[in-house]
Amino acid sequence: MNSLFPASSIEAGLTPLATAAAEAGSDVGSPLANISIFLVFVGVTLFFVIRASKNTSTAADYYAGGRSFSGTQNGTAIAGDYLSAASFLGIVGAIAIYGYDGFLYSIGFLVAWLIALLLVAELMRNTGKFTMADVLSFRLRQQPVRIAAAISTLAVCLFYLLAQMAGAGALVALLLGIESGLGQSLIIAVVGSLMIFYVFIGGMKGTTWVQIIKATLLIAGSAVMTIWVLALYGFNFSELLGSAVENTGEAALLEPGLQYGADLFTKLDFMSLGIALVLGTAALPHVLIRFYTVPTAKDARKSVVVAIALIGAFYLFTLVLGYGAAALLDTETILAAPGGQNSAAPLLAYELGGTFLLGFIAAVAFATILAVVAGLTITASASFAHDVYAQVIKKGKIDSAGEVKAAKMTVIVVGILAILGGIGAQGQNVAFLVALAFAVAASANLPTILYSLFWKRFTTRGALWSMYGGLGSALLLIAFSPVVWGRDTSFFPEIDLALYPLTNPGLVSIPLAFLLGWIGSMTSKVSEDPAKQAEMEIRSLTGVGAEKAAEH
Amino acid sequence: MTQVNAPNAGPVDYQEVQAREDFQELRRTHRSFVFPMTAFFLIWYIAFVITAAFFPDVMAIPVWGNINLGLVLGLAQFLTTFVITGLYVWFSNSKMDPKSSAIRLELEARGAGLPEEDKH
Numbered sequence: 232m233n234s235l236f237p238a239s240s241i242e243a244g245l246t247p248l249a250t251a252a253a254e255a256g257s258d259v260g261s262p263l264a265n266i267s268i269f270l271v272f273v274g275v276t277l278f279f280v281i282r283a284s285k286n287t288s289t290a291a292d293y294y295a296g297g298r299s300f301s302g303t304q305n306g307t308a309i310a311g312d313y314l315s316a317a318s319f320l321g322i323v324g325a326i327a328i329y330g331y332d333g334f335l336y337s338i339g340f341l342v343a344w345l346i347a348l349l350l351v352a353e354l355m356r357n358t359g360k361f362t363m364a365d366v367l368s369f370r371l372r373q374q375p376v377r378i379a380a381a382i383s384t385l386a387v388c389l390f391y392l393l394a395q396m397a398g399a400g401a402l403v404a405l406l407l408g409i410e411s412g413l414g415q416s417l418i419i420a421v422v423g424s425l426m427i428f429y430v431f432i433g434g435m436k437g438t439t440w441v442q443i444i445k446a447t448l449l450i451a452g453s454a455v456m457t458i459w460v461l462a463l464y465g466f467n468f469s470e471l472l473g474s475a476v477e478n479t480g481e482a483a484l485l486e487p488g489l490q491y492g493a494d495l496f497t498k499l500d501f502m503s504l505g506i507a508l509v510l511g512t513a514a515l516p517h518v519l520i521r522f523y524t525v526p527t528a529k530d531a532r533k534s535v536v537v538a539i540a541l542i543g544a545f546y547l548f549t550l551v552l553g554y555g556a557a558a559l560l561d562t563e564t565i566l567a568a569p570g571g572q573n574s575a576a577p578l579l580a581y582e583l584g585g586t587f588l589l590g591f592i593a594a595v596a597f598a599t600i601l602a603v604v605a606g607l608t609i610t611a612s613a614s615f616a617h618d619v620y621a622q623v624i625k626k627g628k629i630d631s632a633g634e635v636k637a638a639k640m641t642v643i644v645v646g647i648l649a650i651l652g653g654i655g656a657q658g659q660n661v662a663f664l665v666a667l668a669f670a671v672a673a674s675a676n677l678p679t680i681l682y683s684l685f686w687k688r689f690t691t692r693g694a695l696w697s698m699y700g701g702l703g704s705a706l707l708l709i710a711f712s713p714v715v716w717g718r719d720t721s722f723f724p725e726i727d728l729a730l731y732p733l734t735n736p737g738l739v740s741i742p743l744a745f746l747l748g749w750i751g752s753m754t755s756k757v758s759e760d761p762a763k764q765a766e767m768e769i770r771s772l773t774g775v776g777a778e779k780a781a782e783h
Numbered sequence: 784m785t786q787v788n789a790p791n792a793g794p795v796d797y798q799e800v801q802a803r804e805d806f807q808e809l810r811r812t813h814r815s816f817v818f819p820m821t822a823f824f825l826i827w828y829i830a831f832v833i834t835a836a837f838f839p840d841v842m843a844i845p846v847w848g849n850i851n852l853g854l855v856l857g858l859a860q861f862l863t864t865f866v867i868t869g870l871y872v873w874f875s876n877s878k879m880d881p882k883s884s885a886i887r888l889e890l891e892a893r894g895a896g897l898p899e900e901d902k903h
Contacts, residue, residue, distance in 0.1 A: 331835075331842070331853055331854070331857075334854075334857055335832070335835055335857070338828075338831075338857055338860045338861070339828075339832075341860075341861065341864055342824065342828050342860060342864055344864070345820075345821070345824050345864060345867055345868070346821065348867075348868060348871055349817040349820055349821050349867075349871060350817060350821060353875075468850070469847065469848030469849045469850050470848075470849075472848075472849035472850065472854075473848070473849045476849070483843075485843070485849065485851055485853070485854065486839050486842050486843040486851065486853055487835040487836070487839045487842050487853060488839040491836060492836070492839060498836040498837060499836075501832070501836055502829075502832055502833070502836060505828075505829075505832045506829075509825070509828060529880070532872070532875060535868075536868055536872060539864065539865070539868050540865075540868075543861055543864060543865060546861070547861065685814075761798060762797060762798055765797035765798040765800070765801040766797040768801060768810070769797050769800055769801060769806065769886070769890075772806075772809055772810060772813060772883055773809070773883045773884070773886045773887040773890070774883065774884075774887050775886070775887045775890045775891060775895050776895060
């Protein structure tokens with residue numbers, strides 16, 4: 232158990248599996264089949280990306296896909312954006328090994344969408360244009376709030392991106408049987424370049440199609456496996472559970488505690504993670520930007536409904552697949568395989584459908600990383616080009632074509648940073664980065680989003696205190712946590728400077744950020760423009776003046 | 784491109800509209816649904832997580848065959864998420880949309896929120 236949160240560790244925690252892969256090699260399946268199926272995916276998505284690039288000229292096209300996607304398409308793309316490798320390989324593996332605790336983890340990922348549905352999606356769609364900062368700076372002082380929102384957006388994107396890229400090398404290495412560090416670095420570079428190409432020429436439209444295709448493949452593939460597993464047990468779920476307990480010999484597999492139950496701190500850590508997941512999801516910048524790809528708030532609502540249906544169904548599948556892996560595979564085999572518990576889903580696919588199904592699942596796993604990094608990159612580029620470059624540096628005196636040009640340059644820079652970061656992070660324990668991204672989103676973004684939508688007295692000072700306070704405290708707590716100090720998996724295992732006992736900062740940083748936003752506003756001497764507040768409130772609830780779909 | 788929040792010199796006085804009874808009614812309707820629902824699902828989720836973390840024995844109580852209370856409550860989290868989603872869609876379509884589009888159409892007829900020049 233090299234990580235407290237193995238499900239979040241898949242993205243980065245694939246790193247240990249790379250070393251394991253070197254020892255064990257891929258002894259199941261055929262790298263050739265895996266590569267071929269993946270190449271088919273690349274071919275199909277390339278077709279859509281190139282087709283999308285023909286209609287990408289204005290900023291609204293590039294950042295928001297011309298706001299021309301339907302609610303169903305966007306909902307599918309949201310599922311494609313959200314269901315990362317952690318959700319798929321990580322949760323199936325966690326349930327296979329830790330049983331109920333893995334399931335517990337998936338629930339937070341789903342319930343979180345209610346915040347997006349009830350409080351965020353439609354109101355953000357009605358008031359914003361391209362980015363989260365558009366909404367946050369709507370009625371507050373433009374420059375400082377926009378910069379703060381852009382910094383927090385870039386921080387979340389970068390943490391998430393780094394974790395994905397570090398995982399990409401190891402995952403691809405595992406599934407293709409490439410063992411050397413140089414070979415894996417090369418693969419990270421190839422994945423990164425492909426992603427840069429997709430986002431550079433296809434913009435949001437291309438990215439969205441990659442996500443739609445990936446989500447369809449992932450959900451269809453896991454649905455087939457789920458039905459297959461259930462059929463083996465006569466569609467009797469209770470019998471499947473019984474067989475899982477019997478096969479693993481772990482009586483506690485069906486109850487909580489195997490993973491998080493060790494002591495008070497692991498329990499609090501789980502609560503901290505759970506709260507960060509639930510409050511962070513609706514404030515993830517790459518989720519928020521997706522609401523601008525549909526023509527109206529009503530389509531944004533439909534997007535979230537479709538996303539909830541797909542994501543909910545998917546996590547129900549992982550419950551069956553996780554216990555199915557526990558029932559059908561040997562625990563020792565899973566843990567000894569390259570990738571440890573993360574190999575449970577691929578091994579189950581091999582057990583059920585042999586080389587072809589394994590190849591399919593492996594290709595879906597590559598596609599997952601590609602789709603998620605593309606979504607993060609377009610978000611980071613929109614935030615830098617629109618918020619920092621166009622609005623702050625150029626003070627809005629830039630035309631749409633100039634902004635697209637700046638965004639494309641940013642894509643290249645972000646892509647290169649991601650490749651270098653991914654190569655540098657190889658062999659490092661960067662598993663905490665995904666959980667950190669959620670915690671930062673929940674602390675730095677969500678309080679300001681909710682306050683500016685729902686609280687009249689909210690001020691610029693409150694926003695700045697809350698955003699910088701949330702971001703700063705989350706980073707500070709992580710810097711003095713067991714992630715960095717004193718544990719076997721820490722960066723400095725020998726020295727114990729962990730003043731904060733948990734590995735997730737959310738439990739402290741989220742309430743703190745809410746509190747800072749409130750205190751900052753209450754102590755503020757200047758009050759904000761009530762006319763702008765009135766306009767924002769009316770726009771958010773009625774959709775007056777909301778951005779319309781581009782016409783082609 | 785104009786600033787997203789350039790002062791709206793448009794024909795509508797938003798503060799006057801904000802104070803109107805029909806807008807206040809819309810705002811009340813919205814908040815009286817989304818706030819209690821949010822409070823409900825957050826409390827229900829946090830109670831579930833606390834039970835799982837601190838009272839695992841409760842979760843282990845068998846319900847039917849190998850299915851225990853933990854699994855039932857976990858699946859109930861899925862169920863409530865789906866039900867709240869459905870309720871919200873019904874609420875928005877029947878209670879919010881007619882009111883909000885009446886105000887939007889009226890304001891747009893008065894020339895509010897005309898697209899800025901860079902929309903295409």
